[in-house]
Amino acid sequence: MVEQEILSLYVEGSNPSALSKKYKGVVMKMSEAIAIINSSPQNRGFRVSFEKKEGCILRSGYFPEGEGPLIPTEDDAWILAIAFAKKTTGKYVNIYVVDHNYRPVPDYKNQAIENR
16 A cells, blocks of 8 residues: 555755755655645745836736735636736736746746736
């Protein structure tokens, strides 16, 4: 049974990260490893990224802000991005969707809204 198997984690390298230091040489059950994987942040979702024109400067921003609930699907995020762009033409530019880690979603370049 997979749950009974033993998983040995050992990270090689001259400069291991804090996480790899924590688990270096640790032997654990597969169920414990799965629990660590599943304990990652559950707040997965999407944000809309934009830049606000302030004179000659562009300031980056996102919504929703902070650690609150995110937009559940990429499609919903694009719908909100389009609605936001229509209401803010010329004020907010370079509007596109990012994931929960603030990384642009795949193919964002083809869907990004310049809004100039």
